[in-house]
Amino acid sequence: MRTQAKNKPKAAAGKPARRPEQGMDKRELILAAALDEFSQNGFALARLDDVAKRANVAKGTIYLYFKDKESLFQELLRTQISPVMGMLEAVLAGGKEAKPVPLRELAHRVADLFVEQVIGTRRKDIVRLILTEGPRFPKLAEFYYREVISRGLGAFRARAQRAVKEGELKSDTLVRFPQLIVAPALTAIMWKSMFDKFEPLDAKALMKAHIENLFDKEERS
Amino acid sequence: MRTQAKNKPKAAAGKPARRPEQGMDKRELILAAALDEFSQNGFALARLDDVAKRANVAKGTIYLYFKDKESLFQELLRTQISPVMGMLEAVLAGGKEAKPVPLRELAHRVADLFVEQVIGTRRKDIVRLILTEGPRFPKLAEFYYREVISRGLGAFRARAQRAVKEGELKSDTLVRFPQLIVAPALTAIMWKSMFDKFEPLDAKALMKAHIENLFDKEERS
DNA sequence: GACTTATGACTGACTAGTCAGTCATATTTT
DNA sequence: AAAATATGACTGACTAGTCAGTCATAAGTC
Numbered sequence: 001m002r003t004q005a006k007n008k009p010k011a012a013a014g015k016p017a018r019r020p021e022q023g024m025d026k027r028e029l030i031l032a033a034a035l036d037e038f039s040q041n042g043f044a045l046a047r048l049d050d051v052a053k054r055a056n057v058a059k060g061t062i063y064l065y066f067k068d069k070e071s072l073f074q075e076l077l078r079t080q081i082s083p084v085m086g087m088l089e090a091v092l093a094g095g096k097e098a099k100p101v102p103l104r105e106l107a108h109r110v111a112d113l114f115v116e117q118v119i120g121t122r123r124k125d126i127v128r129l130i131l132t133e134g135p136r137f138p139k140l141a142e143f144y145y146r147e148v149i150s151r152g153l154g155a156f157r158a159r160a161q162r163a164v165k166e167g168e169l170k171s172d173t174l175v176r177f178p179q180l181i182v183a184p185a186l187t188a189i190m191w192k193s194m195f196d197k198f199e200p201l202d203a204k205a206l207m208k209a210h211i212e213n214l215f216d217k218e219e220r221s
Numbered sequence: 222m223r224t225q226a227k228n229k230p231k232a233a234a235g236k237p238a239r240r241p242e243q244g245m246d247k248r249e250l251i252l253a254a255a256l257d258e259f260s261q262n263g264f265a266l267a268r269l270d271d272v273a274k275r276a277n278v279a280k281g282t283i284y285l286y287f288k289d290k291e292s293l294f295q296e297l298l299r300t301q302i303s304p305v306m307g308m309l310e311a312v313l314a315g316g317k318e319a320k321p322v323p324l325r326e327l328a329h330r331v332a333d334l335f336v337e338q339v340i341g342t343r344r345k346d347i348v349r350l351i352l353t354e355g356p357r358f359p360k361l362a363e364f365y366y367r368e369v370i371s372r373g374l375g376a377f378r379a380r381a382q383r384a385v386k387e388g389e390l391k392s393d394t395l396v397r398f399p400q401l402i403v404a405p406a407l408t409a410i411m412w413k414s415m416f417d418k419f420e421p422l423d424a425k426a427l428m429k430a431h432i433e434n435l436f437d438k439e440e441r442s
Numbered sequence: 443g444a445c446t447t448a449t450g451a452c453t454g455a456c457t458a459g460t461c462a463g464t465c466a467t468a469t470t471t472t
Numbered sequence: 473a474a475a476a477t478a479t480g481a482c483t484g485a486c487t488a489g490t491c492a493g494t495c496a497t498a499a500g501t502c
Contacts, residue, residue: 026451042357044265048488058453060490069488132353134415136263141415149416173430179408179422180431186411187404194355194362195370201400209394210401214434247478269462279479281464290462448499457490464483471476 027065029055034076039125043073043133073133074140080126084117085148092155103163103174104215107181110156111207114185119203124189131186153178174214184210248286250276255297260346264294264354294354295361301347305338306369313376324384324395325436328402331377332428335406340424345410352407374399395435405431 033054037046048069052059066072091109094101101109118124134141157178163169174180188203195201254275258267269290273280287293312330315322322330339345355362378399384390395401409424416422 042265044263045357047486052454059488060453061451063489064451128356131411132356134411135349135353136266142419145416145419150420173434177405177427177430179412179427180405180434183405183408184398184401186408187400190352190355190407191400195366198363198366199371206398206400209398213394213401268460273480280462281480282478284463285477444502446499446501449497451494451496453491453494455491457488459488460486462483462485465479465481467479467481469476469478472474 026055026057026061030057030062030065030072031076031079033057034072035080035122035125038073038076038129039122042129043069043136048072070137074137074143077126077130077140078143080123081144081148084113084123085151087113087117088152089155092152092159103159103168104211106156106159107211107215108208110181111185111211112204114182115204115207119185119188119192124192127186127189128193131190156181180214181211247276247278247282251278251283251286251293252297252300254278255293256301256343256346259294259297259350260343263350264290264357269293291358295358295364298347298351298361299364301344302365302369305334305344306372308334308338309373310376313373313380324380324389325432327380328432328436329429331402332406332432333425335403336425336428340406340409340413345413348407348410349414352411377402401435402432 030051033051034046036054037051040046046069048062049059051072052062055062062072066075088110091113092106094106094109118127130140130144134144157175160169160172160174160178164172164175169175184206185203188201188206191201192203251272254272255267257275258272261267267290269283270280272293273283276283283293287296309331312334313327315327315330339348351361351365355365378396381390381393381395381399385393385396390396405427406424409422409427412422413424
């Protein structure tokens with residue numbers, strides 16, 4: 001009945017064995033199904049029976065790969081976020097080249113990355129899940145702060161600091177509140193999930209206008 | 222038609238009831254308890270048994286005042302939001318006085334209102350609940366869009382439009398994206414609920430810096 | 443290669459627990 | 473004493489997590 005390629009799940013906390021024999025392995029099937037289910041219903045209302053159904057897997061199988069519902073959830077968020085963090089750090093590292101990228105340009109690149117790699121993909125649902133479930137998952141909030149927020153904002157803040165010292169920035173606003181760069185992006189994600197059907201929002205144009213607002217002022221000396 | 226002569230349940234003494242309806246005090250007791258419970262646990266995980274306990278009321282009593290859990294939730298959000306909407310409209314109406322308030326000043330007033338009446342009070346939990354539960358409650362999202370978002374942003378947008386025509390604003394960014402005014406405020410609310418213990422955020426200073434960023438550019442001609 | 447035995451990934455009925463909503467009864471008010 | 477209000481034990485629906493058993497495949501034997 002079940003035409004499955006053989007695979008060998010290790011213990012529940014194992015790392016993914018990448019062997020896309022005849023399609024995704026079970027672990028990835030489950031993660032994909034979990035993304036659908038969690039982003040449609042949120043953590044509390046998501047049913048593991050439905051995750052199993054979506055993944056064409058028995059419920060028990062989920063517990064061969066993940067310790068419990070919460071582990072599945074957190075693992076999902078982690079695996080989806082990591083690649084974007086890599087990209088973000090690559091973009092921010094661009095400022096260390098021989099010819100330094102102006103902060104203004106860097107900000108545009110960060111905004112583009114966010115629009116294209118997050119808002120424009122299913123990953124926006126991941127961010128939405130972090131925003132909506134974070135307050136109820138202290139562990140998740142802490143992980144996310146440590147691995148994403150403090151690293152991302154920290155790198156940007158350091159770069160902004162340098163821009164102030166070198167006269168590229170007149171005010172230290174972005175050093176004190178690097179959150180200002182991404183605030184409209186987060187708002188755009190929530191807007192899209194709630195109000196887009198009443199009033200569509202062009203996230204790319206929003207971010208462009210926003211970054212220009214932040215830097216136009218600085219350009220005139 | 223009794224007034225406030227209840228003795229057994231300890232209610233806030235001397236609280237005026239809006240209508241000469243009986244039992245208004247219990248109703249408000251339940252709403253207050255519901256605010257605690259829902260903002261601590263979110264809608265799905267909030268237990269009505271606990272709401273009842275917090276309100277010093279039996280569970281059945283809740284059903285004398287509210288149809289079901291969802292009604293209680295929505296009613297809570299509505300009653301908490303209305304007064305702020307009133308204040309917001311009063312602030313925005315300031316632009317219609319004989320001596321028109323500059324848009325820049327208006328923006329600062331809106332930001333202050335938000336910081337003082339929302340972020341600085343328990344109402345920030347209400348906004349957080351709307352953000353976190355909204356995607357799962359289409360009816361709530363629609364109500365909130367109709368009654369709050371479209372009205373608030375619409376009024377601001379109209380005022381910004383006038384500012385453009387009269388030369389007060391050079392660009393139409395704020396007409397196209399009035400969301401930019403409040404985006405950092407929403408981010409601040411989420412930040413406070415998740416990351417404030419790692420890195421406190423001064424919401425008032427954030428908003429001040431943000432508004433100045435938006436308008437400094439416009440000031441120089 | 444055919445036959446036997448071993449393995450462990452996978453299954454899904456089941457358990458144990460949770461909680462929204464009900465209602466027969468009790469208490470308070472008029 | 474009738475009406476209004478309040479109670480909380482109870483029910484029924486729902487679901488996370490379990491585990492004894494299945495079976496496709498691998499490994500061992502002749």
